[in-house]
Amino acid sequence: MLLISIILLLVDAYVIKGLRGAFKKKQWPHKIEFSIIYWVISVALIGGTIVSIYFKISVGARAGILLVFFILLLFKVSFLPFVFIDDIRRLVIRLKDLKKRPAIVAPSTLNADTIPRSEFLLKAGLIAGAVPLAGLSFGIVSGAYDYRVRYQTLYLPNLPKTFDGIKIGQISDIHSGSFYNKTAVQGGVEMLLLEKPDIIFFTGDLVNRKTDEVYGYQDIFSKVKAPLGVYSTLGNHDYGDYYNWPTAEAKIKNLADIKTVHKNMGWDLLNNSNRRLKINGEEIGILGIENWGELTRFPKYGKMDLATKNTDDLPVKLLLSHDPSHWRAQVLLQYPQIDVMFSGHTHGMQMGVRTPDFQWSPVEYIYKEWAGLYQQDKQQLYVNVGYGFLGFPGRVGILPEITIFELRSAVNPQIAKA
Secondary structure, three states: OHHHHHHHHHHHHHHHHHHHHHOOOOOHHHOHHHHHHHHHHHHHHHHHHHHHHHOOOOHHHHHHHHHHHHHHHHHHHHHHHHHHHHHHHHHHHHHHHHHHOOOOOOHHHHHHHHHHHHHHHHHHHHHHHHHHHHHHHHHHHHHOOOOEEEEEEEEOOOOOHHHOOOEEEEEOOOOHHHOOOHHHHHHHHHHHHHOOOOEEEEEOOOOOOOHHHHHHHHHHHOOOOOOOOEEEEOOHHHHOOOOOOOOHHHHHHHHHHHHHHHHHOOEEEOOOEEEEEEEOOEEEEEEEOOOEOOOOOOOEOOOHHHHOOOOOOOOOEEEEOOOOHHHHHHHHHHOOOOOEEEEOOOHHHHEOEEOOOOEEOHHHHOOOOOOEEEEEOOEEEEEOOOOOOOOOOOOEOOOOEEEEEEEEOOOOHHHHHO
8 A cells, every 4th residue: 555655646746747737827736835735635535545445434435535536546547648648759859859959959949849739738638637527427417327227147056946037136225315316216116127027135225324314215115026025134324323313212213213114115124034935845045134244344233143044955045145245254154055145235336337348446446346246166146236326426337236137047058168
């Protein structure tokens, strides 16, 4: 982190140089006040990013700091090549001039030639650097509710034949306290229901801080139904840990209220428990635990010993666990009987790139598994990047997700071929 911080500070020094070159005729880039403000912001963001990664702070503050840091970093990375090209151009011109007239230096001639071109290059760099900011604005306008259905086949060799072809829908991280467009939210629910899943999973974070945030949307999410049931679990935001309650009793009541909301919507809330799903005499297990996060700032309320109780005879076990870090930290190490774990939590940081062949987000520097399907040996994890949003009121590149799984009683042909 020290080396990275030094590199980032050197980048900032180069960016200031470029800004002064782009606005050579302006006074403000050359004032000491500008330098002070620039360096205070830069150092604060670098320090805040380090704190966000290694220390316990509120999730909203963490998301805000990291988002601003990476947006500005994108601006700098887009701007720097133009500064570098201009410096190379200046150097070549100076070397040519020295070669032609080694005893004479004509700065006025150099200025007449280089400054206009320099300003053009550097201002072009500023335009290129502004693209991420434009993308951020576009994400606020259109990305927040641009729901996308993603399809994923899950190959489970031990899956009973009766369950072959079963469709599971997953949504996660609704964060109803962030919504500002009820019609768009309802449109996403309709997209989910049009897929006609047999089962639906919700993997936590119904609200941001308090249960009453969901009351205005309870009628919409009550429509989320499936023939074989809707199963849900709690996320770190659902416990009221991010709100300053007047009394301990008020916080306890808030948690009771959110459990009641799940019940009233017809969702089967799995808090360290399991259900046996039976079709034509064959069964699989659906397990759910309370929040369990590896990072110290997130609670470890989940109890896998209770969730797996009396499930040894089931050929397939599907686990709902909000935080994907739980998979590597505990499930892989201690519970090899779990076939697939379904998670959310990361949001893909609501910013990045996601294509069929490539994905990147700043969140990958915090979570090893943050979006899509992962497999280790015979165990699988799927991370849904979320239905809602938190902190930044939009999404850029990492769009809100509705996942549709098809269960197949076979070995993944790609793995078998490998």
